[in-house]
Amino acid sequence: MLVVKDASKRYGDFTALQQINLEFNTGLYGLLAPNGAGKTTLIKMLATLITPSEGEIQYNGKNILEMDEQYRELLGFLPQQFGYYKNFSPKQYMLYLAALKGIGKKEALHKINELLDKVALSDVVNKKMKKFSGGMIQRVGIAQALLNDPKILILDEPTAGLDPKERARFRHLLTELARDRLVIISTHIVSDIESIANEVIMIKNKQLLYKDSVEEICATLNGNVFETTIDFESLKAFRKKFVLLSEKQEYGKIIVRFIHKGVPEVEWISVPPQLEDVFLYEYRDEIEGEV
Amino acid sequence: MMLIILNECKKALTSPILIGLFIVFSAFNVFVIISSSDHKEELKMLNEIIDQYGRDITDNSLNRFESDIQIDLAKLNRMTASEFTSVYDFLDGLRFEDQEKYSDEQWLFIHRLQLKEMYLNMAKSIDESYEAMDIKKMGEAEIEKYLLSGNAAETLLHEYEKLSERFEEMVNNGEHKEWFFAGKAYFMHSFLFKTVFLHIIIESLLLIVLTTSLITTYEFESKTHLVAYSTKRGRKLMKDKLFASLAIATTIIVFLFAITLGTFFSVFDYSHVWKTSISSAFNWEYNFPYVAWWDLSVGTFLIGVIALVFIVLLLFVGLTFAISIAVKNSYISFFLIAAVFVLLWLLPSFMPTSSTLLFVFAYTLPTLLLAIRYSFMGSSGLILFENFEWMTMSCWTIITIVVGFMSYKRFLKIDIH
Amino acid sequence: MRMLWNEVKKIFMWKMMLLLLFINSILYFLLIEFHIDSFPNGSGLYSYNVGVEMVDKYGATMDEEEFIDFKKMYEAKVEETNRYLQSREDFVAEGIDTYDKFTAYDWWNPSQEARALRDDVFLGNKIDLFWELQERHGLIEFHNRRKRVPDVLSDKERQRFEQLIEEEKFGVYTDLVIQNFKSFIANVGVAILFSVVLVISSTIIKDRSRGLLLLQYTSKKGRNLFKTKLLAGYIATFIIITSLLAVYFSVYSLNRTSMFFKVRVNTFIANESWFDPTFFQFIMICVAAIYLIGFIFATLSMVFSSRVPNMVSLIGIQIPFVVGFLIFGLNPLLPNMILIWTPKWLAPMSYGLMILLSALIVIFLWKREKKMDILQ
The missing domain is CATH 1.10.287 (Helix Hairpins)
Known part of the structure; x- marks a missing residue:
């Protein structure tokens, strides 16, 4: 069991994370937040890359920094962007990392073939990586994270650069993996985790907002999400009045999905809230700020 | 356009280590000048002499x-x-x-x-010593010293004949009969044009090569190349980088010269000797006085040498640019340029002593820079040739432009990963 | 072990090795070739030959008796020269019919004929006897002055001079060989210093700037890899120095100076030293010093490599250190480190201090690396 206890991270005056408390067990956790919310900071703390300014992180009751290599031995990590040697082949590269992960060469070779097969790279095993596409590099990254058969698998934006087919395949892989280990996926793409995450963690304003199952999180907006059809002309006024979740054109009119917490009007249709709705609602200021 | 160039310049100007290096170099130059200025008071005697008895x-x-x-x-x-x-x-x-x-x-x-x-x-003793000089014999002595034969010997002798004519002309003009700081006592020509200038030259070269390769390879090393070279300006950005490098190089050269020569001339009072001929009999430090091919005053010579150094250094910006574009790695570029510099300088020593190639391959920028005190001089051994400076400059300007242009053209077409 | 091997392999990239080879060939021609090709050179040849003959005949040292024998040889050669001079009518006509008269001649104001004759024996016909006699005469002169102590000396220097005289350790053999070696080893030191800095500087910064640390430091090995990288850097330094020394010393063997190996350094002329190793031992000391210099600068390179933001800064910041060392440190710390004109403890103290500093910096660096936030 992985526990984050009162962890904060500050860089001088700037606070990146404040007083985070979390508990992870076996299963798949989705870490959902817009860019800049402190997602990567949390991930990097879990990966021992940065130390909390306050608080600590424990695995089975022991501080992970004190556990040192005992902890990292259990860890599989895929950073958002990671370095590789251009003139290495995936096999050479993974052999190199296998050595760092303390895996014997024979065992590693076997494992590497298996994993590269799993991420559909078996026909480029010995090609130099400098000619690889972004998606291929990303798949090498996924494969390397699994090299040591980790008990804790942390993936930072793992689906970046993957096409829809690869994405679907990847989701399968994750569900399978999460059966007997802890998998943490950070993403801002809701559909990546909506259907597979046991729990979703949301961070807002450097602090923990939700840590719950998808259903429970969605339930917070039960009865507040509506859809209705309006004219183009009234769209502007509508936007000012309500929190819009999506707009869809149909037959010259617009179907809008929005949130309202008071008494609904008659022509509105109440719809079940989706994770995406919660995301858009909670981060509405930040998202509008971004645009 | 200007904005792009300015932004490129910033990349070099905001590197604290390069600025630190510039300060260290300037301080070192000032230190070198001040620490060898024991005789600066004695030098003033000559100014008094010129005041009293004319130049x-x-x-x-x-x-x-x-x-x-x-x-x-x-x-x-x-x-x-x-x-x-x-x-x-x-x-x-x-x-x-x-x-x-x-x-x-x-x-x-x-x-x-x-x-x-x-x-x-x-x-x-001027008249007596100048009468005893036999330029052609000196040519023969050079040939013996370097074991020259065949074409090489002939070419050298021919040039020495020309020098001999110039020498006579100079003696008749009385160019050598003008007061200057006693060379054998103070070695001011060597100090200024060898010690001080070589400091400036080597330091500028280091800074210029570093800044140019920094600017040129910046996008590749900070992984912004994909973004930068796909913008509207695109790969023409390299052109801006060249201009930025030239601008930075100019700044470095100007400041280093200003600081160093400023210190030099405020320590040593040259006010009375600007118009003295550089071929003065007093400008005689070793076996033979400095004899220029033309009637140059000390002031003109100084300006000429500064111009020479300035242009050559800018040419090195071009060469560094060409190499950096091709290599796309500032670290390797730096060592390659350093190696090429030495290699060019050594070239003549790999040539047969019977062939004029021996002289041809001395027409290189490193040779010109490292022998800067012999610029425009006939008294400079194997590089005495009258056309040495302008031939070297024009040939290497062409070479630099061609190499730079080819490298740039190639860059316009290569795949960027 | 496998990790160490991986890191060492990463340092020896073939591109880097090509550059290393290229730069070393240029440095060879720039710095070293002269001391091999031109040894012994000009009159040095006679100096060398006489030196070899002396070592063959008298061994590693020369006592008084042996010197008397040497003087006798000189007399014999003078006789031979006399006979030669007398056989040349032109010399006899000038009144120079013995070698004594030849040396006593007023060469500052020679007659035309005399000057021509002298040029003839030294340059034109190159009569070996004259060159050789000059050399032998010089050696005897030195021997005559062997008990003289220079005027301006510090107390310690004077003590050492007096001690040497008391122990009868005089400079009797030609300084040509040891001076040649000193120039050679100093320039080899320069070439090796450049080579080490060239190869080692770029090691740590490469993984850093590529963002490899994220993966490296989250693996089981984790941040301990930094230590492995340092160790790999030192191993690479060792390999570079050893192979370059092997190459350069095999070139040096062309100078054929091995007969002097057992001669002690104080037995060479004008080479009074604080300690008295044999020439061979001195070579070994210099080799050790080169290793030290190499390791110290490798440390410096790795320190900068793990701190600076980019390659250009990496070069820029090392220029003052390398150039400063070449200007101020190289001679007193390498070829002249035991010479009497260098303070006795300067070299050991400097090396000790530099090693200590390097160790401290490495420890500091490791402490920092262990705790540092890896942001990129």
Whole structure:
């Protein structure tokens, strides 16, 4: 069991994370937040890359920094962007990392073939990586994270650069993996985790907002999400009045999905809230700020 | 356009280490100049001489000079109550314990007299020493020294014949009969144009190569190349980078020259010798005086040399640019440029001593830079050729432009990963 | 072990090795070739030959008796020269019919004929006897002055001079060989210093700037890899120095100076030293010093490599250190480190201090690396 206890991270005056408390067990956790919310900071703390300014992180009751290599031995990590040697082949590269992960060469070779097969790279095993596409590099990254058969698998934006087919395949892989280990996926793409995450963690304003199952999180907006059809002309006024979740054109009119917490009007249709709705609602200021 | 160039310049100007290096270099130059300025007061004697007797050394002025020295000698004789015909007689016969017999003021007088006599004796011996010089024989001696034969020997002899004519012309003009700081005593020409200039040259080169390769490879090393070279400006950005590098190089050169030469000329008073010919008989440090191919004054020579150095350094910006684009790695570029610099300098020593290639391959920028004190000179051994400077410059300007252009053209087409 | 091997392999990239080879060939021609090709050179040849003959005949040292024998040889050669001079009518006509008269001649104001004759024996016909005699004469002169102590000396220097005289350790053999070696080893030191800095500087910064640390430091090995990288850097330094020394010393063997190996350094002329190793031992000391210099600068390179933001800064910041060392440190710390004109403890103290500093910096660096936030 992985526990984050009162962890904060500050860089001088700037606070990146404040007083985070979390508990992870076996299963798949989705870490959902817009860019800049402190997602990567949390991930990097879990990966021992940065130390909390306050608080600590424990695995089975022991501080992970004190556990040192005992902890990292259990860890599989895929950073958002990671370095590789251009003139290495995936096999050479993974052999190199296998050595760092303390895996014997024979065992590693076997494992590497298996994993590269799993991420559909078996026909480029010995090609130099400098000619690889972004998606291929990303798949090498996924494969390397699994090299040591980790008990804790942390993936930072793992689906970046993957096409829809690869994405679907990847989701399968994750569900399978999460059966007997802890998998943490950070993403801002809701559909990546909506259907597979046991729990979703949301961070807002450097602090923990939700840590719950998808259903429970969605339930917070039960009865507040509506859809209705309006004219183009009234769209502007509508936007000012309500929190819009999506707009869809149909037959010259617009179907809008929005949130309202008071008494609904008659022509509105109440719809079940989706994770995406919660995301858009909670981060509405930040998202509008971004645009 | 201007904005892009300015932004490129910023990449070099905001590197604290490069700025630190510039400061260290400037401080070192100032230190070198100040720490070898013990004789700066003595040099002023020459300015007095020029004030009193004019810049040209004529029989008339020498006579006046000599009679003034006779007066001083008489004073010395009164002071010491003896009959010296030269201050050197007095100094030679001086015993250690007698030194205290004279006051500081008297010693000052004696030292001044000593300097005056030195200049007078040197001036008086000019005609004799110049008559004894046989330029063609010197050519033969060079041939023997470097074991030249065949074409090489012939070419060199031919050039020495030309030099011999120039030498005669110079002697007839009396270019050599102008006052300058005694070379054999102070080595001011070497100090300025070898020690000080070489410091400036090497330091500028280091800074220029570093900044140019930094700017040129910046996008590749900070992984912004995909974004930068797909913008509207696109790969033409390299052109801006070249201009930015040239601008930065110019800044570096100007400031380094200003600081270093500013210190030099405020320590050493050259105000009276600007117009003295660089071929002055006093500008004679080793076996042979400096003899220029043209009638150049010290001031003109200085400006000429600065211009030469400036252009050559800018050419190095071009060469670094060409190599950096091709290599796309500033680290390797730097060491390659350093290696190429030395290689070009060594080239002549790989040539057969019977072939004129020996001279042709000396027409390189490193040779020009490292022998900068011999610029425009006929008295410079195997690179004495009259056309050495302008040929080297024009050839290498062409080479640099061609290489730079080819490298740039290639860059426009290569795949960027 | 496998990790160490991986890191070492990463340092020896073939591109880097090509550059290393290229730069070393240039440095060879720039710095070293002269001391091999031109040894012994000009009159040095006679100096060398006489030196070899002396070592063959008298061994590593020369006692008084042996010197008397040497003088006798000189007399014999003079006789031979006399006979030669007398056989040349032109010399006899000038009144120079013995070698004594030849040396006593007023060469400052020679007659035309005399000057021509002298040029003839030294340059034109190159009569070996004259060159050789000059050399032998010089050696005897030195021997005659062997008990003289220079005027301006510090107390310690004077003591050492007096001690040497007391122990009868005089400079009797030609300084040519040891001076040649000193120039050679100093320049080899320069070439090796450049080579080490060239190869080692770029090691740590490469993984850093590529963002490899994220993966490296989250693996089981974790941040301990930094230590492995340092160790790999030192191993690479060792390999570079050893192979370059092997190459350069095999070139040096062309100078054929091995007969002097057992001669002690104080037995060479003008080479009074604080300690008295044999020439061979001195070579070994210099080799050790080169290793030290290499390791110290490798440390410096790795320190900068793990701190600076980019390659250009990496070069820029090392320039003052390398150039400063070449200007101020190289001679007193390498070829002249035991010479009497270098303070006795300067070299050991400097090396000790530099090693200590390097160790401290490495420890500091490791402490920092262990705790540092890895942001990129």
